[in-house]
Amino acid sequence: MTQSTHDDPAAAPFDPVASLAATKHTFGEHGGVNMSIEASTTFTVLTAATMPEIFAGRRSPDDGGCFLYARHFNPTVYTLGRELAALEGAEAGYCCASGMAAVSSALLQLVDSGDHIVASGAIYGGTHALLHDMWPKKTGVTTTFVSIDDLAAVEAAFTPRTKVLYTEALSNPTLVVADLEALADIAHRHGASLVVDNTFTPVLISPLLHGADVVVHSLTKFINGASDLVAGAVVGSNDFIAQLMDLHTGALMLFGPTMDPKAAFEVSMRVPHLPLRMREHSRRAQIFAERLAELGAPIRYPGLPSHPQHALMKRMLNPGYGFGGMLSLDLEDRERAYRFMDILQNEHRFGFMAVSLGYSESLMSCSASSTSSELGDDALRAAGVSPGLVRISVGYTGAVEDRWRQLESALRTVGALG
Numbered sequence: 001m002t003q004s005t006h007d008d009p010a011a012a013p014f015d016p017v018a019s020l021a022a023t024k025h026t027f028g029e030h031g032g033v034n035m036s037i038e039a040s041t042t043f044t045v046l047t048a049a050t051m052p053e054i055f056a057g058r059r060s061p062d063d064g065g066c067f068l069y070a071r072h073f074n075p076t077v078y079t080l081g082r083e084l085a086a087l088e089g090a091e092a093g094y095c096c097a098s099g100m101a102a103v104s105s106a107l108l109q110l111v112d113s114g115d116h117i118v119a120s121g122a123i124y125g126g127t128h129a130l131l132h133d134m135w136p137k138k139t140g141v142t143t144t145f146v147s148i149d150d151l152a153a154v155e156a157a158f159t160p161r162t163k164v165l166y167t168e169a170l171s172n173p174t175l176v177v178a179d180l181e182a183l184a185d186i187a188h189r190h191g192a193s194l195v196v197d198n199t200f201t202p203v204l205i206s207p208l209l210h211g212a213d214v215v216v217h218s219l220t221k222f223i224n225g226a227s228d229l230v231a232g233a234v235v236g237s238n239d240f241i242a243q244l245m246d247l248h249t250g251a252l253m254l255f256g257p258t259m260d261p262k263a264a265f266e267v268s269m270r271v272p273h274l275p276l277r278m279r280e281h282s283r284r285a286q287i288f289a290e291r292l293a294e295l296g297a298p299i300r301y302p303g304l305p306s307h308p309q310h311a312l313m314k315r316m317l318n319p320g321y322g323f324g325g326m327l328s329l330d331l332e333d334r335e336r337a338y339r340f341m342d343i344l345q346n347e348h349r350f351g352f353m354a355v356s357l358g359y360s361e362s363l364m365s366c367s368a369s370s371t372s373s374e375l376g377d378d379a380l381r382a383a384g385v386s387p388g389l390v391r392i393s394v395g396y397t398g399a400v401e402d403r404w405r406q407l408e409s410a411l412r413t414v415g416a417l418g
């Protein structure tokens with residue numbers, strides 16, 4: 001299905017930039033260098049007999065069929081889906097209105113009422129709420145949460161009804177790296193699918209090449225990179241994307257979290273410079289992390305040899321893009337974390353106190369009282385999220401040395417440098 005470096009260690013490493021360049025370039029209607037925004041909700045067929053063929057699922061846009069209606073496939077959204085599939089080394093991909101739409105649709109497509117999911121306990125708060133609070137009651141689908149780095153615990157959580165193993169490639173906000181090959185082996189041995197949220201590590205890690213079956217993204221973060229729109233994507237096999245769009249049973253088709261073609265166009269304009277941005281996010285995060293570690297600061301970053309899964313991540317990385325733009329500082333108590341962020345934003349203009357990530361400016365949040373607050377105290381403790389954990393999405397604006405002085409000064413002021 002997908003290209004795999006997993007099975008053949010001698011194969012050239014996967015390069016998302018080369019893969020992206022090899023996808024068919026879509027010209028605009030008048031030969032424009034950019035694709036056109038196809039703002040139609042409905043599409044003509046050339047002969048009346050074509051329409052029932054499309055409805056019966058026998059003619060998709062790629063095999064001589066036509067487009068039908070924009071909640072099904074829209075040409076502009078379709079093109080962005082193809083670009084993201086190329087980036088991930090996947091057969092197919094399609095986009096939707098948000099990252100949560102991608103997560104919920106992909107998962108729901110793989111489970112029936114009464115089925116079971118094994119999920120990492122350290123995941124995005126919204127995904128945790130979906131699986132922990134909403135679905136057991138609404139769908140009868142239950143989830144067991146485990147430490148994703150404890151492979152024995154992962155395996156022990158499987159039941160005969162387990163259909164999905166779910167994890168983030170790099171966890172939010174604890175930055176635990178998932179051993180995708182080992183997890184894929186466990187899932188497949190039990191007849192389940194491995195679904196990976198790759199929002200924190202686009203370009204850096206290509207989960208499908210390490211055995212994952214489906215990858216979901218919040219495009220809202222690094223991939224769009226401008227913090228100006230909400231969007232999501234699912235990539236995987238042709239068959240899985242077709243299932244999501246099935247007229248009778250497709251989660252994307254029937255729940256209808258449709259992406260606006262204008263949003264698809266905006267995201268598509270930013271995909272070509274995603275690898276450049278990722279490299280610079282990583283470069284700066286690596287500099288800060290190394291200097292912070294040297295000063296004895298409570299820093300967690302997968303690019304540091306002291307990180308428990310440093311070697312694992314290095315093995316999985318596509319070479320040349322670094323270890324990503326996310327780092328966390330454990331300032332232990334909340335008041336100290338708040339003071340640290342207040343100083344950085346209001347005195348130094350280092351970045352913004354805001355949730356989300358992957359923006360040009362640095363974004364800082366205290367996870368336990370914001371994006372992970374859905375987990376509740378016990379789950380936060382189990383996931384290793386202390387009340388003073390500050391997550392920083394390292395931006396690329398400003399001179400590196402100025403930014404470093406600001407960061408160091410704020411840490412000294414709150415007494416986090418000994």
Ligand SMILES: *Cc1c(COP(=O)(O)O)cnc(C)c1O
Nearest residue numbers: 098099100124172199218220231
């Ligand atoms: C933000 C985020 C989501 C949800 O994405 P939305 O676009 O906000 O719906 C899912 N997973 C991760 C890891 C995220 O950071």
